[in-house]
Ligand SMILES: Nc1ncnc2c1ncn2[C@@H]1O[C@H](COP(=O)(O)OP(=O)(O)OP(=O)(O)O)[C@@H](O)[C@H]1O
């Protein structure tokens with residue numbers, strides 16, 4: 001099986017993902033300059049920023065899909081920048097990625113897309129994969145679409161299949177690239193609750209890229225608790241427990257112009273942040 | 279980054295040469311990796327068989343038509359040339375040698391460079407621009423192994439078979455013209471054709487398509503995987519794949535002919 005999630009209290013405070021002075025450019029265009037931040041195990045970070053500010057680029061760097069020109073990118077304490085493609089496979093096994101445009105495999109059915117990771121590891125048997133695929137699709141409300149091809153799905157459905165594909169095999173780290181963009185309010189709520197539940201009850205380390213401030217505030221302001229009977233309740237408001245494990249980073253001009261928690265973001269006097277949040 | 283700095287410091291012609299060298303190096307590396315993958319697990323058998331079906335069965339019609347008409351044309355053309363020497367009876371020999379040595383392998387390869395080379399480049403190109411390749415890597419699969427190796431393998435196996443079909447149908451087309459237009463007896467046509475062929479010709483007609491298949495598949499994959507710039511880029515890659523693989527096939531044919539002619543005396547002993 002793919003890496004197990006563990007949320008033992010002892011692990012808290014240990015960095016899961018860390019950027020140290022990362023530079024990245026495409027041709028002559030500098031996208032990230034000297035970017036540093038860290039996400040502790042079991043924590044969530046929301047990356048905000050305008051279109052083209054380099055949010056997706058950060059996620060691709062974490063996966064090692066592209067390499068930085070300078071700086072270190074530590075995943076689970078290991079610098080991945082110098083690793084070969086073969087060595088990166090091991091790192092990627094522990095990371096689920098929700099791509100901005102879904103990036104579903106056109107030639108594979110929804111079942112094969114979602115189960116991709118498990119089909120690739122020959123060890124897992126078919127019935128078990130089928131069960132896992134149905135469970136993940138159930139989480140995103142798409143169990144009926146299991147036999148469809150990606151071309152038969154709407155944009156929002158594709159994104160949700162992409163989420164199911166990222167979550168299968170329970171990776172301890174999940175990267176979400178605009179998972180709620182273009183979804184109706186009900187579906188969006190479902191996805192946010194899924195993300196909060198993974199963060200609070202399964203100890204998933206999450207990186208949430210968005211420019212949807214409302215989604216970010218829900219993520220920061222709510223907390224999932226098990227209610228004993230196998231169900232999950234979502235607490236919001238004053239207790240602030242959600243906010244404590246949810247940090248915010250805001251990108252501007254290739255650098256980080258804000259780093260802190262949600263109340264801090266709201267109080268920030270940085271003119272760019274003010275323009276963004278109001 | 280180092281590359282682009284170096285590029286900027288050099289003049290345009292040097293930049294061109296450097297980029298060409300870079301391309302050759304990465305192309306060779308992709309081809310070598312694709313072939314090496316055949317010998318280590320995992321092998322994507324289902325994908326390979328799917329590709330064989332697409333390439334083999336899917337291209338049968340165009341290869342049959344190409345072969346038939348080429349054989350027929352060769353027979354018609356041979357009349358004018360051979361009549362002058364009073365040797366129209368040797369039509370079978372002429373058709374056999376041109377088709378089996380040269381036109382069967384080369385024309386089949388060129389047809390497949392158009393059909394399959396373009397298909398591979400556009401399919402992989404769209405996968406690049408829609409981030410499916412990134413997603414594949416993110417999910418822990420090596421795209422070379424999953425996408426390139428099955429296509430290379432399928433092409434290297436199917437093109438020789440298609441070439442044999444092309445050769446046979448070409449001979450048949452020649453026979454049709456020979457017997458109904460040139461009034462050569464069937465037995466003369468076929469025995470003439472068989473006698474003309476040496477062992478080296480049979481080897482050649484099988485070895486050439488292996489090399490051509492390798493060229494077409496690796497070129498299509500390399501250019502497809504290098505696509506950038508959205509759907510427009512996919513169009514460009516597709517065209518470029520057809521042009522490059524066609525030229526490479528013809529160039530390789532030149533070198534293969536030289537090698538085969540050199541080796542023929544050894545093979546035909
Ligand atoms: N492969 C690439 N080649 C060249 N430039 C690129 C490439 N990928 C991204 N860029 C450039 O990098 C910049 C940042 O891209 P990125 O996708 O990270 O933005 P983003 O913050 O995710 O934006 P959005 O909110 O629109 O998704 C953009 O200006 C883009 O043009």
Ligand SMILES: [Mg+2]
Nearest residue numbers: 055056100177
């Ligand atoms: Mg983006």
